[in-house]
Amino acid sequence: MIQCSVALASAVAFLAMAYPLFDRMPHPYDGVRAVEISLEMQTVINRVGSPFAFDPPFDRNERLRSATRLFEGQIHGSESVAVRPNGELVMLDKFGYLHRAHPDTNELYVLNASALYIGPGRPLGFHVVDQGAALFVCDSLKGLVRVELDGPRRGDISILANSVEGRGPISYANDLSVAANGTVYFTSSTEGVVALNAPLGFYDTMASYMLNAVRGDMTGRLLAYDPTTRQTRELMDGLFYANGVAVAPDQSFVAVVETSAYRVQRYWLTGPRSGDVDTLVEGLPGAPDGITVASDGNFWLSLIVPASPIMKYLGPYRWIRQLLSHALHILSPLVAKRWGCVVKISPAGRVIDVLYDPDGERVSMVSAVTEHEGRLFLGNLGGSFVSVLDL
Ligand SMILES: *[C@@H]1O[C@H](CO)[C@@H](O)[C@H](O)[C@H]1NC(C)=O
Numbered sequence: 001m002i003q004c005s006v007a008l009a010s011a012v013a014f015l016a017m018a019y020p021l022f023d024r025m026p027h028p029y030d031g032v033r034a035v036e037i038s039l040e041m042q043t044v045i046n047r048v049g050s051p052f053a054f055d056p057p058f059d060r061n062e063r064l065r066s067a068t069r070l071f072e073g074q075i076h077g078s079e080s081v082a083v084r085p086n087g088e089l090v091m092l093d094k095f096g097y098l099h100r101a102h103p104d105t106n107e108l109y110v111l112n113a114s115a116l117y118i119g120p121g122r123p124l125g126f127h128v129v130d131q132g133a134a135l136f137v138c139d140s141l142k143g144l145v146r147v148e149l150d151g152p153r154r155g156d157i158s159i160l161a162n163s164v165e166g167r168g169p170i171s172y173a174n175d176l177s178v179a180a181n182g183t184v185y186f187t188s189s190t191e192g193v194v195a196l197n198a199p200l201g202f203y204d205t206m207a208s209y210m211l212n213a214v215r216g217d218m219t220g221r222l223l224a225y226d227p228t229t230r231q232t233r234e235l236m237d238g239l240f241y242a243n244g245v246a247v248a249p250d251q252s253f254v255a256v257v258e259t260s261a262y263r264v265q266r267y268w269l270t271g272p273r274s275g276d277v278d279t280l281v282e283g284l285p286g287a288p289d290g291i292t293v294a295s296d297g298n299f300w301l302s303l304i305v306p307a308s309p310i311m312k313y314l315g316p317y318r319w320i321r322q323l324l325s326h327a328l329h330i331l332s333p334l335v336a337k338r339w340g341c342v343v344k345i346s347p348a349g350r351v352i353d354v355l356y357d358p359d360g361e362r363v364s365m366v367s368a369v370t371e372h373e374g375r376l377f378l379g380n381l382g383g384s385f386v387s388v389l390d391l
């Protein structure tokens, strides 16, 4: 009888302790629960791997292993590398410091020891504008930001867009691309916020991305900032972690990465399909992150980690996903495998080329690629370096 009561009491105590795990997600998603993932989206997720599986030429190669690491131990988690017309490199690390490096004849590049702080927040996608005079940055906390690089206003920051009229603040700006007519297309990954890794002092977008995926949070958006009216419009919503953005070289569409759906969408700007959305490429074998235009008019797409089977199997079970969210910090090293993968895709969505570092020996977690004068500059999420590859 006593044994029975103890067992019952223990069970009640356990359930009482575990109940909050069923009721809510961990920080910064506390207060919300995992949501249903539609059958349509589950079907999209289940297509993982297909564009490569049918293309024998894209067997795993080691071409990314020829990359050279730059500034090892000095630049931590620069999502991208921007190149100014004079060849100078600009990097923004995960702590919010802006670093510059100039090309040198003896060594490859020389890092300028004086870094500029533009934090707090996590700078994600960034590109040089105005012939290299400034940088447009998507900062997870601040929104779409302009940073002056030269002259007396060097280091000045102006916020171009941090809210959308009638829709409230932009909480998770991620990447941008400037069209020929000056319109800035940019994404907000989710209406949730970025997880702060307080002990290490940076905003952890990898943790945020995984929490967002297990929640089934489809609140990513494509936005457009018009520099003449200084207004920001919403073009797409309902994206499952909106990420990289690239305006097609012929200005006919904007490519928008939807990371947790393992696909890239196309938002049409011109022609009879103007305003319509279709799929550029889907079923990718890894989680796509950044997208940029290559010198030959195709796109460079970075896959940050191999596609995780978790969402394939747990998609329909939101309670399990919610429970799992409390263990993600333990499981994340299993998901965030060392792996390097950059894919070239045509504007018609055909996979043209794939560059791998199969076990991330030289480069892994590549988040964005910038092509400049026959070289690829690779930013990454997890490493303490950036890389350069001669094409
Ligand atoms: C490094 O940056 C500082 C501050 O902007 C600048 O004054 C200096 O000229 C730079 N050094 C080199 C070698 O470019």
Ligand SMILES: *[C@@H]1O[C@H](CO)[C@@H](O)[C@H](O)[C@H]1NC(C)=O
Binding pocket: 179, 181, 182, 183, 226, 228, 269, 270
């Ligand atoms: C730029 O082009 C886009 C897409 O065609 C259009 O919506 C926008 O109004 C244009 N902006 C300017 C300043 O011409």
